[in-house]
Every structure is written in C-alpha cells, then in structure tokens.
Amino acid sequence: MTRVPLIDPATAGTPAAELLTATKRAMGVIPNTTKAMANSPAALKGFLGLLDALKEGALPAALRERIALAVAEINGCAFCLSAHTYVARNVIKLDEEEITAARLGRSADPKAAAVLDLAVAITNNNGQVGDNQFTAAREAGLTDEEIVEVIANVAYNIFANYINEALDVDLELPVVAALSPAAV
Template identity: 45%
Template sequence: MSVTSHPSASARVALVEPRTATGIAGDLLEQIHGTFGATPNMFRAVANSPAALASMWSAFGALGGGTLGHKLGEQIAVAIADRNACEYCLAAHTALGRKAGASSAEMSAAQAGRSDDPKTAAALGFAVAVVEHRAQVRDADVEALRAAGFDDGQVVEILAHVALNLFTNYVNVALQVPVDFPAVKLGAK
C-alpha cells in the first residue's frame, strides 16, 4: 500500500492527501469524502494507519445505524468533546448536530451535559459520568437511563458512542489536528 502525505504546520503527524492515497486508506478516504463532500483533517490524520481509519470509519457507520438517532449521538459527542477539551470534535459535532436537527441552544446545552428533554438529559448525564469517572459509574446511573426509557441495548450503544468519541478526542488533541469546521468555544472549566 502506498500513501502520499504532507506534513501540516500544526499537526503532529502528516495529513494524508486523499487524492494520492491508495489501498485501504485511499478507498476509505474516498468514502469519507463522498459522505462529507470534503475530507475532514481528522480522517486525514488517522489515515496514516489504515487499520485505525477502518476501525474509526466502521464505528461511525455502525453507530449511525443504531437506535439512538443522529441528533442524540451528536449531543453525546459535544458533551464528551467539551470534557476532553477537544476543539476539533466540538466544532465538528456541533455542525453535525445542527445538520441532524438540533438547535443551537440544544447543542450548547448538550455541550454542558444538559438538555430540557428528560431522556436526552439522562443520556448526557450518563455519558458525562462515564467520562468523568472513567467508567466507574453506580447502579443508580444505569437505572436512571432505564427510568428515562432506554433499554439495555441502548445503554450499551451510549457506551459505544462514548468510546468512539474518546478515540476521536484523543486523536485530535494528542496529534493537534487542525480544526476544519466552524470553531465553537469550549465551555468554562
């Protein structure tokens, strides 16, 4: 497999050039471009490892077909991005959340881990607890999800969203991937 990449002025790894990437990375970057109409820098950074790119892209696809819906998935993503100070994911998922039908106010509230909708609030509260307590949650945290109407499959799906977003947050923060979505200010800590 051959991948052509160019170092970025601020990224800690090269951002793979989609038009010259071949093999698995080239095929996946083509799919990603088809989905977004562009190739976001995060995927270009991850394309340095075709295995990592395949893992990330397949996780996005699988969770996109899950039962939680795109809007809630994006709300979970911004809550986690804010906790991890990931400007890239906060910007990307705020834009994707708006595209999924969330209002600016809903996305701002989600960034803070809140929602006026009790079911959404339960999911965000659980996701934030998982991140802040490194998955050391209580029985009551899981029971709160059930009381809000989530079944066991959806509890697991929320955890899968958390895990995927931790992966993307860590990639973007550790590798200083340049943000290529409209910037969103991190919440006050």
Template identity: 35%
Template sequence: MSRLNTPAVNDVPAGARQILDKVGAQLGFVPNMFKTIASNPSALEAVTTLQATMSRVLDAKTRHSIALAVSQANDCSYCLAIHTYTSSTFGGMSSEDIDLARAGSSVDPKRAAAARFAQQVVDSNGQVSDADLAAVRGAGYTDSEILAIVTVAVQALLTNFINNVNQTDIDIPALDSSATPG
C-alpha cells in the same frame, strides 16, 4: 499546528482514498482528522466502520448529544467543532440544544439523561454508580440502549484522543471558547 503527519492525497493508499472520498461525499469536505488518520489505513477503516455501525443505534440527536457531551468532557476543540457542525447541519439541532448537549443536558429529558450518563461514563472511567444506571434507566433506556450509549461515548472518546494527541488543525468554524457551557 497538527503534530502527526498528514499524508498528501497521492501518498494515501487506494483503499484509504476510497474511504476519504466517501467521507467527503457525506460531509461535503474531508475533515483534517480523516486525512491524518489515512496515514494508517487500518485505523481509518476502524474509525469509519465504527462510526457507520453506530449510526444505526439510537436516534441522531441522541448520538450527537452524546458526542458533544463527551467531547466537552475531554476538552477536544476539534471534535466540538465538527460535532457542532454535523449536529446543526445534518442533525437539525438548535444552537440551544447543542450548548445544552455540551453541558450534558438537552431540551429533551430522555436525551439529557443519555448525555449526562455518557459524561458520567467518561468522568468515572466507566465506573458508573448504581444511581447513574438507575437514572438512565429511569429516563426510559433499556440495557441494550445503555450499551449503545456507552459505545457511542467510546466512539467519541476514540476521536477525541486522536485529535487531542494530534492537536488537529480545525478546518471548520472554531467555537467561541467564551461560550463554553458548564
């Protein structure tokens, strides 16, 4: 059961309601995470603005792969469920590629390097090695794209932390924990 207050729709300030309406229009439903964050309209605006901004960097499958890799590294069941849903429904990713992304890999070698690097960022608290940087550069990423990978990873960390603190009730199909890769 969620541990933080999730306000009733009528108790959400108008500006936050507009954001929730937009999220609902994009996804077809308003996930519990966003309903909970709506109790703090500034936090809701920060999360959704960051997500909208980062949707313009890297390709969608790479962003999804990073989010899945980071969410797996942080053991965030809610984020794994929502990222699996969005990766398959909107990102066109196969079940195989979703499972590989959770393990920090991909069917695409360049995308695998991004997912692996994002996991290294998380696992090392940002203290990646020269070898980690060389590997992601060797896969073809520029320094500008490496900054994008880090920012997408931090975006995933933000929602991982919110959902892990809250223990957000999963309102989308839960993953089979026995299928966890790695």
C-alpha cells in the same frame, strides 16, 4: 500544525485511498481528522467501522450528536466541539440553547437528558459508573440496547477527541472554544 501528515486521498496508496473515499461517502467530506488517521489504515478502518455501525443502531443522530458535544466539552477537544456544533446546528437542526445544554450534559428533552447523564458519568469516571446510573437510565426509558450504544458512542467520541488533541489536527471549521469552567 498537525503532528503527522494529512494524507491526500488523490495521492494515497491502497488501502488509505479506499478508506478516505469511504469517509467521503459516510460523512460527505473528508475531514482533516480522518486524513490524519489515514496514516494508520487500521485506525481509520476501525473509526469508520464503528461510525457506520452506530449509525445503524438504536440511537438517532440527534442523540449521538448530543453525546459528541458533551464528550468533546469534557475532553476540551476544540476540533470535535467545532465539528459537532456545525453538524448539530446545520444538519441535525438543534437550536443554540439545546447545543449549549448538550455541551453541559443537559437537555430539555427527558430522554436526551438521561442519555447525557449516562454519557457524562461514563466520560468523567473513565467508564466506572455505579448501579444508580443504570437504574436512572432505565427509569428514564432507555433500553439495554440504548445503554450499550451510549457507551459505544462515548468510546467513539473519546477516540476522535484523543486523535485530534494528541496529533494537534488542523481544524478546517471556525473554532468553537470550550465553555469556561464556571459555566460547567
């Protein structure tokens, strides 16, 4: 059971109600994670602001979803694995093989593979990555703008993972379990 109340948009005060309405506009639904975040309108505002900004960035939705899958897998966040598997499958239309590959930090697409290599290195090393990671990303064709956005997407997804895990947010989708350590 979620460790904080899930704020109901119908009874929420301002600014939480406005932010939850903005969530519905941005995501099409109001997930429990944002209802939990609404306990701190500042946290929800920051989350939505970064989401909106990244949607306008250089990385297309399919790459952002792959990053989300890889980061959620590393952090063992069942809520985010479930939500992003659903989006990858039903909205982005990635096939099952590519979804599993993304969770493992891999892709058949060379640019996606480079993005995931960088995202996984950043996540696994708490942001401490070497020049070799940046050289490999650039050699794979990533621009500096895309590299910075990979970092921002990792941070955005870590924030979501930590909110969901720390607050034990109730999942409203079928659960997607983390892969076994042997698979990774």
